[in-house]
Amino acid sequence: MGWENNVRKVIPYTPGEQPKEKVIKLNTNENPYPPARSVRDILDNFDISDMRKYPPPNADILVNALAERYKLKPEQIFVGVGSDDVISMAFMTFFNSDKPILFPDITYSFYDVWADVYRIPYETKPLTADFRINPDDYKGENGGIIFPNPNAPTGVLESVDMIEDIIKANPDSVVIIDEAYIDFGGKSCIDLINKYDNLLVVQTFSKSRSMAGMRIGFAVGNEKLIKYMNDVKFSINSYTMNILTQVCGAEALKDEKYFTDTVNKIIDTRERSKIRLKELGFEFPDSMSNFIFAKPNKISAEFIFEELKKRKIFVRYWNKPIIRDYLRITIGTDEEMDNLFEALGAILNG
Ligand code: PMP
Numbered sequence: 310m311g312w313e314n315n316v317r318k319v320i321p322y323t324p325g326e327q328p329k330e331k332v333i334k335l336n337t338n339e340n341p342y343p344p345a346r347s348v349r350d351i352l353d354n355f356d357i358s359d360m361r362k363y364p365p366p367n368a369d370i371l372v373n374a375l376a377e378r379y380k381l382k383p384e385q386i387f388v389g390v391g392s393d394d395v396i397s398m399a400f401m402t403f404f405n406s407d408k409p410i411l412f413p414d415i416t417y418s419f420y421d422v423w424a425d426v427y428r429i430p431y432e433t434k435p436l437t438a439d440f441r442i443n444p445d446d447y448k449g450e451n452g453g454i455i456f457p458n459p460n461a462p463t464g465v466l467e468s469v470d471m472i473e474d475i476i477k478a479n480p481d482s483v484v485i486i487d488e489a490y491i492d493f494g495g496k497s498c499i500d501l502i503n504k505y506d507n508l509l510v511v512q513t514f515s516k517s518r519s520m521a522g523m524r525i526g527f528a529v530g531n532e533k534l535i536k537y538m539n540d541v542k543f544s545i546n547s548y549t550m551n552i553l554t555q556v557c558g559a560e561a562l563k564d565e566k567y568f569t570d571t572v573n574k575i576i577d578t579r580e581r582s583k584i585r586l587k588e589l590g591f592e593f594p595d596s597m598s599n600f601i602f603a604k605p606n607k608i609s610a611e612f613i614f615e616e617l618k619k620r621k622i623f624v625r626y627w628n629k630p631i632i633r634d635y636l637r638i639t640i641g642t643d644e645e646m647d648n649l650f651e652a653l654g655a656i657l658n659g
Contacts, residue, residue: 322422325625333648335639336623338461338490338600340519342571342642345564348557355553364552367539371550374559375527379499384532387539388558390549392489392513392526396455397423399509399528402541403483404429406452413442415632417461417487440465440594440602448478457487459495462625462637464596466495473498476505483534485509490598492517492572493579499529506531516599517572518561525550525558575599579640585650586638589657593635600639602632607657610636616656622649 325337368388376383389395400423404410407430412420414433424431434446440463447454454475459466476484486498488510498510509530515521528538542549561568582601586593591603605613614626614636625637640646 317426319422319426322419326623328623330621332621332623333641333645334623335641335645335649336625336637337521338516338598338639339521340516340571340575340599341640341645342519342574344519344557345561345567347564348560351556351560352553355556359552362552363548364550364555366543366547368550368555370552370555371525371527371558374562378562379529381499381502381529382532385502385529385535387528387530387535387542388550389526389528389542390554391515391521391524392487392511392528393419394524394549395511395526395528396420396485396487398538398542399483399485399511400424400427400429400455402538403485403509403534404453406482408450408452410453410455411447411451412455413460415440415460415463417457417489418627420455436460436463442467442471444471444474444478447475451479451482453482453485454479455485455487457489458498459490459493459596459598461490461598462600462627462632462635463594463602464490464598464600465594466597469496469498469501473501473505476501476508480507483507483509485511488512490516490600493599494576494597502530506533509534514558514561518568519571520558520561523554523557525554575640578643578646581643582638582640582646582650585646589650589653600637602635602637604635605657610634613653613656617649617652620652622652624649 371388372383372386375386387395389398409430409432410424411432411434414435421431437443442456458472472486484507488497491497502508502510509528511526511528514523514525579596586601586603590606592606593601593603610626614624617624
């Protein structure tokens with residue numbers, strides 16, 4: 310089959326399982342609470358004849374709502390179908406150097422997949438033994454930089470000062486900070502976009518805003534960066550975000566109280582979970598996200614992962630160097646976490 314010589318062959322990203330049966334699902338960092346109530350009302354009142362028309366191609370319903378919420382100009386905002394879409398567009402737009410792009414060795418496992426599919430050379434930089442980023446690793450020649458803050462799957466948060474140091478040292482590269490989990494207690498780098506024209510900050514509605522199923526992500530940056538991203542996007546597919554998603558996303562931004570209350574509930578459950586996990590003998594880097602990256606002290610992480618699954622509790626496990634001793638546990642409701650701790654107690658005590 311000669312045509313196979315000309316196929317773009319890639320090893321795709323493997324998302325966490327989405328089981329059909331009812332399970333306690335702590336494996337993909339979803340939010341255990343529903344989106345703001347008013348999103349329901351928007352759906353009830355949606356005029357289906359609006360589906361006849363193409364949606365606003367620049368998703369301005371959502372862009373304008375985001376501009377208002379984050380006190381930015383609409384020209385500083387790019388929206389996409391989940392932050393995966395946004396980051397993938399950013400890779401294609403900004404990472405076109407012959408020099409390698411840089412990211413940590415332990416990080417979101419989609420970065421190397423995008424680098425491979427777009428033929429972007431890359432180099433990974435090892436985290437320290439306590440899973441921290443060493444800023445000096447990101448000061449040599451490079452074709453771009455990306456890392457999440459807090460990092461995934463570790464949950465470790467770096468300071469805005471440390472990140473600013475990296476951005477400042479790289480005026481000739483675009484630095485992407487993936488803030489998928491920033492709302493769970495971290496400080497965002499968004500304010501730095503007015504100071505540095507090489508900074509792109511990416512966020513998502515999938516975690517803190519309970520809308521993973523709607524697929525909404527956005528990037529904020531200097532107007533020129535955003536214009537370049539839109540040029541690439543409009544060269545591929547203009548109408549990526551459907552009309553319902555745009556209106557639901559804009560609506561979700563209005564209920565600030567619900568957003569803060571939900572995030573605070575998850576933070577409270579996370580802090581309580583840290584205490585319980587310690588009591589059960591787990592070690593973990595301090596997490597500022599909606600998950601905990603925990604290492605059991607007696608039994609292997611893989612065994613616990615399988616045993617939990619038998620009890621219909623799903624967490625995430627990677628059989629990869631360095632991280633194969635850990636489980637990534639998403640913070641669910643208090644009740645779900647209690648079920649988890651009960652199951653862990655039973656597994657650990659044979
Ligand atoms: N960045 C990081 C670090 C993530 O963990 C995820 C979730 N898998 C994403 C980006 C993408 O999330 P989404 O496409 O749902 O916005």
